[in-house]
Amino acid sequence: MQFNFFQFIFSICLLKIHYILAPKNGDVDKLNDKMLSMLPGQSRTYMSAGTFCNTEGDIVEIKEGTPIILLRNLNQSEGLCNGTRLVVTRMGDKVLEAEVIIGSNIGDLVLIPRISLTPQSTRMPFPIKRRQFPVKVAFAMTINKSQGQTLKNVGVYLPEPVFSHGQLYVALSRATSPDGLKILIVNRDDDPWDYTKNIVYREIFDAL
Template sequence: MESQLDLYGLELLNSINCTGLPPHKLILKVSVLVMLLRNIDQSNCLCNGTRLQVRKLGNYVIECEVLTGNNVGHIALIPRMNMVPINGTVPIRFQRIQFPIIVSFAMTINKSQGQTLSHVGLYLTKPVFTHGQLYVAISRVKSKRGLKVLLMNHVGMSANSTINVLYREVFEKIGF
């Protein structure tokens, strides 16, 4: 029986990028900002979405400084681990042994929930889907001076206001 590696080829398997799975080739340097993609140690706040800064690089462990959460400033050791993509579009099941991190110069509004940051920059190319998302994004910053917002209108020009999107058909179906 032919193995899956023979059927699909190493290059194809290495080219697969799925949500929650780091790229096959992860290029890191000391001081780069990264984000955890898995819950490693919840009691020490090493959870999915935690931002870290790389301090030392090893073959099997990366030493990082925690930048967010209750353990800011603590040192965390991030091991290589088995990563299995959970994605219905990938036709085969496979695993990679790699670090559960990704370079993180930015994060989505949903990933920022639970974070407290000194500086937050919002780049809104279209109206935010819900008031709750906008609130989460703005409330991540410690002070008003640390918040910068760039709003874009429908033709790509900067704007000074945005719309709180409301889909009335949602309320029609529940009887409002």
């Protein structure tokens, strides 16, 4: 790349009040892996315990200070719901200690256990279970995952145009003000660009 992409990322990523959004899981994984490697401290890898076969997402690698997002509802009264963002404060063998950084329980320290995860697909000829922490590293998240959240500072990373109707609107409307919004668009040569294509299915408006 001809520009310092991750300097851009760090300029917007103060973990408790800044968020990075990208269109696809692949873009998010790329950002999360790079940011995790740049975070000081020793990482720890948690392997899953599976039955019959492994499933995608078996390994979770984190460090103290890593932002994470919950993938399951654990305890609604403590604000531990699917989509809750936290920052890891301690890493144990059987539990993670983390600080809630969004919602009404912001600042609370909570414990996240390993749980048994069962795929929802009914096409499997036999049951599959995987025991793992129900979390994912969340320096960045997909635009779709951010729906319903109001965020103070948002960085939108667009290595290619959004791919579904209304997705760009969702990304840009997460920030509470224009001052809290930064956008990085790159072209096919990974050079910074000044425009992107919005995806709109005009057929949606035909019946209006």
